[in-house]
Amino acid sequence: MSSRSAVALRVLVGLGALTASVLLPSRVPRVPAEALPEAHAAPPVGAGVRRARAALVGVGVAGLVVGAALLVTTVRPAGVAGLGIWLVGALVLHDGILAPATFAANRLLRGAGARIPPVVLAVLQGAVVVGVVLTLTVLPEIRAKQLGPRNPTVLPFDYGLRLGLLWLVLAALTAIVCAVLLRSQRTRRSVR
Amino acid sequence: MRALFALARGSLASAARHPRTAVVLGRLLGTGFLVCFATGLYSHFLQDPLPGMAFLTRPASLYRITQGLHVATGIACIPLLLGKLYTVFPLLFAWPPARTVAGLLERASIALFVASSLVQLATGLVNTYQWYPWPFPFRQVHYALAWVIVASLAIHIGVKLPIITRWWRRRDSIGPDGRLRPVGTGEGRLGSREPRASGVTGVLQRWIERAPAAPDAVSRRTVLGAVGVATGAAVVLSVGQSLPALAAVNVFGPRQQRLGPQALPVNKTARAAGVVGAATDPGWVLTVRSGRRSRVLTRTDLLTLPQTRVTLPIACVEGWSVSADWRGVRVADLAALVGATGRGITVRSLQRGAYATTILEPEFAADPLTLVALELNGAPLDLDHGYPARIIAPARPGVLQTKWLSSLEAR
Known part of the structure; x- marks a missing residue:
């Protein structure tokens, strides 16, 4: 079996297991939170904190009313509906795609990096996070440039090229930091 | 579940x-x-x-x-x-x-x-x-x-x-x-x-x-x-x-500070604003009005009035900003010509649509740094920067620095 179909098979099995675990009854022992180790009761909430909470929630509810009023008085119903779709879409994108992808990438990196020191793995993970976050902010810029800016002073750079260079610089920096960390760990071990 | x-x-x-x-x-x-x-x-x-x-x-x-x-x-x-x-x-x-x-x-x-x-x-x-x-x-x-x-x-x-x-x-x-x-x-x-x-x-x-x-x-x-x-x-x-x-x-910024005509970026070009014809018309005049009093000034008239030099930034709502040298006539001096000292001013542009008309509140109209600018960085205004004349005022968003002026009216 080729490696690609092996990966596909594993993905299918994984998805199947996930579906099955939703559908099939599965026993999880019910453990009261108090019985878990390290659990202890939170300190009681004082009257000052209670008053501050009430004030903050009150101010918040008033602010929500202002926001809703601004929305319905300045934006047409079609625009409000469009915003609603974008709000739900944002939740789906983050909670349904970005966050699970982060978890999966983290699990795979941890699995693959089982033999490298945790600090080195942490640097690698950090570099991936930095690169991905910057990529997320620059991708729409690349697209906007493709669509054609209104005049030559808007989006003047080749953002795709710059993003590629950023990844190269990031990779080089990460490699240097990891090499230094690995070497210092090795010397420490040989001294011991 | x-x-x-x-x-x-x-x-x-x-x-x-x-x-x-x-x-x-x-x-x-x-x-x-x-x-x-x-x-x-x-x-x-x-x-x-x-x-x-x-x-x-x-x-x-x-x-x-x-x-x-x-x-x-x-x-x-x-x-x-x-x-x-x-x-x-x-x-x-x-x-x-x-x-x-x-x-x-x-x-x-x-x-x-x-x-x-x-x-x-x-x-x-x-x-x-x-x-x-x-x-x-x-x-x-x-x-x-x-x-x-x-x-x-x-x-x-x-x-x-x-x-x-x-x-x-x-x-x-x-x-x-x-x-x-x-x-x-x-x-x-x-x-x-x-x-x-x-x-x-x-x-x-x-x-x-x-x-x-x-x-x-x-x-x-x-x-x-x-x-x-x-x-x-x-x-x-x-x-x-x-x-x-x-x-x-500035690797990923959507603007570069000195990039543009006269070392200044442009948001809306004269073409996009549809003002090329009106702004390059030799018969262009700026009308300054207060009630029934009014003065009509050609660009040459404006250039013969006392000129002031100021260094002020263009600061866009989108975040970019650049400092520049401007030269022109104080708005306060123009207001004084029609007896409108200390009043707010309605500024009209040759362009249509949003921001064609803006308001200079009294504090901005009276400020000695607020100009009807005719020159930018040592040369006559570029058409894309508002030729023949534009407003430049301190501490205001770029969208309110109205370009391609047509009239100033006391409020």
Whole structure:
């Protein structure tokens, strides 16, 4: 079996297991939170904190009313509906795609990096996070440039090229930091 | 479903997902949101003042600072928000989803808070690229969402106040062994070691747990470090569009400070505004009016009046700003020609549509730095910078620095 179909098979099995675990009854022992180790009761909430909470929630509810009023008085119903779709879409994108992808990438990196020191793995993970976050902010810029800016002073750079260079610089920096960390760990071990 | 949620909570549990981390990132993000809200309100009211409002005209770079801060802080909030959401993600899988009506309302308010924040930051960023791929008007929605976000922030802080105060200080959060103190019930437990599941869920659980986890301190520092570096990088690599000191590392900014005709970027060209013909017409005049008194001035007339040189920035709502040298006639001197000293002025442009007419409040009209500019950086105004004449005033957004003037009328 080729490696690609092996990966596909594993993905299918994984998805199947996930579906099955939703559908099939599965026993999880019910453990009261108090019985878990390290659990202890939170300190009681004082009257000052209670008053501050009430004030903050009150101010918040008033602010929500202002926001809703601004929305319905300045934006047409079609625009409000469009915003609603974008709000739900944002939740789906983050909670349904970005966050699970982060978890999966983290699990795979941890699995693959089982033999490298945790600090080195942490640097690698950090570099991936930095690169991905910057990529997320620059991708729409690349697209906007493709669509054609209104005049030559808007989006003047080749953002795709710059993003590629950023990844190269990031990779080089990460490699240097990891090499230094690995070497210092090795010397420490040989001294011991 | 209960088993799957338990599996999600257990798998997502990490030392980095600790209320202390959520508080550390949360207070930075909360501060960022408040800075954006304050600077955003300032920008909003400059463009749409309530009756009786007056504004500071000094320092001349005030708007340059507030709006540069608005955009740079908004960009900084993107990695901070993603980091904050990372630390609290297991809470999404709480089971049962809500125990009380208040709990349900709280979760609904969190959903609104998260969704509004994500949409606000994403559309705000893409707006600086002058791309508007959404089915709603940007300005109105950005303003309304700002209120929703700050209101949700107040509710969120109110609800979480005991947890926030519990984990606010370092010395209350970290034990003598240098490790984060364990989280008790009611103290904001974010995911925890879940009991062993059996069956298919158990298999999945064991597979996920087979990968080694980093030591607690490492995983916590990884999250804080990565979010910190990403935040710093996102700001430093774009803020050069408004901060001259960092212009050399302006890698991703949508503008370059000195790029454009006469070393100044352009937002709307004369062609886009549809004013090429009217602005290059040799018969162009500027009309200055107050009631029945009026003066009609050609460009040559304007050039024979006393000229003033000022150094003032163009500061765009999109965040970029550039300082430039301007030369022209004081608006106060022109107002005096028709006996309108001390009054507000309605400024009309040759262009049509939004911003064709703007208001110079009395404090801006009277300011000695406010000019009808005829020259920019030592040469007659470029057509794209408002030839034959434009307004330049201190501490005002670029959209109100009206180009291609046609008349000034006392209010």
